[in-house]
Amino acid sequence: MLAHHLSEAAVSVELETEGMTLNIGPQHPSTHGVLRLVATIDGERATDVRPVIGYMHRGYEKLAEVRTYPQITTIVNRIDWVSGFANEVPFIVAAERLMGVEAPPRAQWIRLVLTEMARISSHLVFMASYPLELGAATPLFFALRERERVLDLLESVTGGRFHPNFNRIGGVKPVYAAGPVTKKAGMDIPAAFLAETRDAMDKVESTCEEIENLVAGNEVFLARTKGVGVIPVEKAASYGVSGPNLRASGCGFDLRKTSDYLPYDGFDFDIPTGENGDCWDRWWVRLEEIRQSARIIRQAIDGIPSGPLQAKVPRIIKVPAGETYVRAENPKGEMGYHLVSLGGLGPYRLKIRSASFSNLSILPWILQGALVPDFIAIMGSIDFVLGDVDR
Amino acid sequence: MTAGPSETVAAEAAVAEAADPLAELAGQVAAAVGGRAEYAHGTAKIRVDASAWKEALTAARDRFGLVFLSWLSAIDWSNETAVGDPPDPPVEERYEMLCAVSDLDEGRLVLFSADIGRGDPSIDSLCGVYPGANWHEREAAEMFGIDFAGHPDLTKLYLPDGFEGYPLRKSYPLLSREVKPWPGKVDVEDMPEAGPDAGNGTRPSTENPGA
Numbered sequence: 001m002l003a004h005h006l007s008e009a010a011v012s013v014e015l016e017t018e019g020m021t022l023n024i025g026p027q028h029p030s031t032h033g034v035l036r037l038v039a040t041i042d043g044e045r046a047t048d049v050r051p052v053i054g055y056m057h058r059g060y061e062k063l064a065e066v067r068t069y070p071q072i073t074t075i076v077n078r079i080d081w082v083s084g085f086a087n088e089v090p091f092i093v094a095a096e097r098l099m100g101v102e103a104p105p106r107a108q109w110i111r112l113v114l115t116e117m118a119r120i121s122s123h124l125v126f127m128a129s130y131p132l133e134l135g136a137a138t139p140l141f142f143a144l145r146e147r148e149r150v151l152d153l154l155e156s157v158t159g160g161r162f163h164p165n166f167n168r169i170g171g172v173k174p175v176y177a178a179g180p181v182t183k184k185a186g187m188d189i190p191a192a193f194l195a196e197t198r199d200a201m202d203k204v205e206s207t208c209e210e211i212e213n214l215v216a217g218n219e220v221f222l223a224r225t226k227g228v229g230v231i232p233v234e235k236a237a238s239y240g241v242s243g244p245n246l247r248a249s250g251c252g253f254d255l256r257k258t259s260d261y262l263p264y265d266g267f268d269f270d271i272p273t274g275e276n277g278d279c280w281d282r283w284w285v286r287l288e289e290i291r292q293s294a295r296i297i298r299q300a301i302d303g304i305p306s307g308p309l310q311a312k313v314p315r316i317i318k319v320p321a322g323e324t325y326v327r328a329e330n331p332k333g334e335m336g337y338h339l340v341s342l343g344g345l346g347p348y349r350l351k352i353r354s355a356s357f358s359n360l361s362i363l364p365w366i367l368q369g370a371l372v373p374d375f376i377a378i379m380g381s382i383d384f385v386l387g388d389v390d391r
Numbered sequence: 392m393t394a395g396p397s398e399t400v401a402a403e404a405a406v407a408e409a410a411d412p413l414a415e416l417a418g419q420v421a422a423a424v425g426g427r428a429e430y431a432h433g434t435a436k437i438r439v440d441a442s443a444w445k446e447a448l449t450a451a452r453d454r455f456g457l458v459f460l461s462w463l464s465a466i467d468w469s470n471e472t473a474v475g476d477p478p479d480p481p482v483e484e485r486y487e488m489l490c491a492v493s494d495l496d497e498g499r500l501v502l503f504s505a506d507i508g509r510g511d512p513s514i515d516s517l518c519g520v521y522p523g524a525n526w527h528e529r530e531a532a533e534m535f536g537i538d539f540a541g542h543p544d545l546t547k548l549y550l551p552d553g554f555e556g557y558p559l560r561k562s563y564p565l566l567s568r569e570v571k572p573w574p575g576k577v578d579v580e581d582m583p584e585a586g587p588d589a590g591n592g593t594r595p596s597t598e599n600p601g602a
Contacts, residue, residue: 061559062563062565065474237460240521253459324434349466349467358526
């Protein structure tokens with residue numbers, strides 16, 4: 001009897017199984033927009049996954065060729081709309097570098113504060129959505145409450161929550177705290193901004209505490225993220241995976257430490273890194289980065305220099321001929337602009353290097369052999385925005 | 392007057408300080424791969440022959456630790472443009488392939504560049520060196536019409552199947568502008584305070600530079 005069963009088992013193992021095609025998206029809540037996955041699955045495991053992108057391709061590189069430099073900031077802050085402010089900075093710095101202009105210290109520090117606030121708000125969206133995708137709804141309310149606070153502050157300075165369009169070549173937009181629009185000296189960031197930001201950072205940090213208490217000990221969350229979707233650091237590098245996803249794999253590379261697009265060099269902050277490169281590490285690194293950003297913002301508020309917000313630039317911006325590539329540590333990873341100017345009012349070519357594009361390109365590799373239920377956990381942990389993928 | 396010893400030392404120190412480590416690295420890499428290094432505006436660029444494209448990037452990865460693929464794309468150098476201003480003075484017509492790679496210690500990024508002819512543009516695929524080049528090359532192929540020899544799956548990335556034309560070529564018109572011309576300053580109201588003494592009410596940057 002036993003022998004009979006065994007022989008039957010042997011036969012069933014040798015049976016040829018046919019892969020099934022599973023379509024996910026383009027309109028699925030876990031795809032953060034309009035990403036489509038065509039997965040071939042064998043039982044519960046994927047044998048081949050092909051992401052289909054381009055549903056949100058807006059042709060920004062082409063559009064940039066028919067726009068003036070000041071007009072392009074309105075385009076670039078729509079690339080990764082969860083951290084619109086951070087997208088503007090490297091583009092503006094690239095143009096400034098070719099023009100030989102440098103923004104005054106106070107303007108650079110304001111850029112730095114707002115970039116870190118963009119990082120906090122972007123990571124808070126992740127803190128909200130990722131546990132939700134894995135079945136925990138409560139952290140969303142904590143995270144989005146704090147994000148609103150941060151966005152309100154961003155709005156109080158720039159006038160925009162998502163699309164600030166606040167950077168100008170040679171500085172930042174003159175800000176009017178109240179009253180009519182005048183060009184008098186003394187215009188600055190709103191009077192209460194610095195104090196309110198300090199207060200908000202306290203609240204953000206205590207919310208990090210709350211989120212950690214809620215999520216980090218949750219058995220279901222741990223089971224679904226620990227050891228799932230492991231990316232070795234060499235793989236990450238060869239695919240161009242950057243930012244928190246790279247640091248979760250154990251690489252302590254951060255452009256804020258190595259690059260000079262913003263004056264980070266005097267600041268005291270740590271680069272959190274993961275150990276295993278799994279979904280859990282990617283979640284944890286982002287949580288720590290919120291705390292580090294709050295730390296940076298506190299130091300920036302304490303030491304912000306006074307002075308003008310705008311360097312002297314010509315009334316009509318023409319960028320001298322030349323090319324440069326400026327990259328920045330954005331919330332999603334490395335974002336850079338390769339700007340080629342021939343001396344005109346607009347660029348001859350603007351290559352936009354967006355973080356999510358490269359981060360997502362590792363998906364076929366990482367999802368191969370993964371369990372179908374882990375798709376959501378893995379995709380969510382990469383934290384991409386489709387606007388940042390498709391540009 | 393000849394420079395005294397102390398002045399010479401000071402001058403040497405100034406040179407040593409001015410020599411950017413990135414420019415230095417670019418020089419070393421260029422010498423190793425048989426290319427030509429340029430350094431300007433904080434960006435190091437190494438020009439190599441298109442035939443040496445794959446070998447150069449392989450050497451960069453294996454011998455100089457440039458393991459991180461930042462991006463890969465192309466530029467269409469063309470004197471006839473359907474969008475934007477044509478180059479002045481004229482440029483040598485070609486496609487310029489660009490690939491940016493970096494290390495993960497000090498963040499030194501080097502841009503590799505190779506010119507390819509306009510006739511039947513083709514270059515070796517880098518998928519075997521940096522697997523992440525796959526998507527970047529698919530994008531460059533559909534946007535510029537460049538063929539990547541040895542690419543495993545050179546299908547369209549963003550554009551729908553059957554799309555004709557190569558949108559990022561300079562000869563490709565921006566169709567939305569053809570259908571509806573750029574309104575320019577027509578729909579822009581003057582700023583409230585703009586009186587006769589505020590620059591004659593003219594505003595910069597509302598004119599469209601091209602198309």
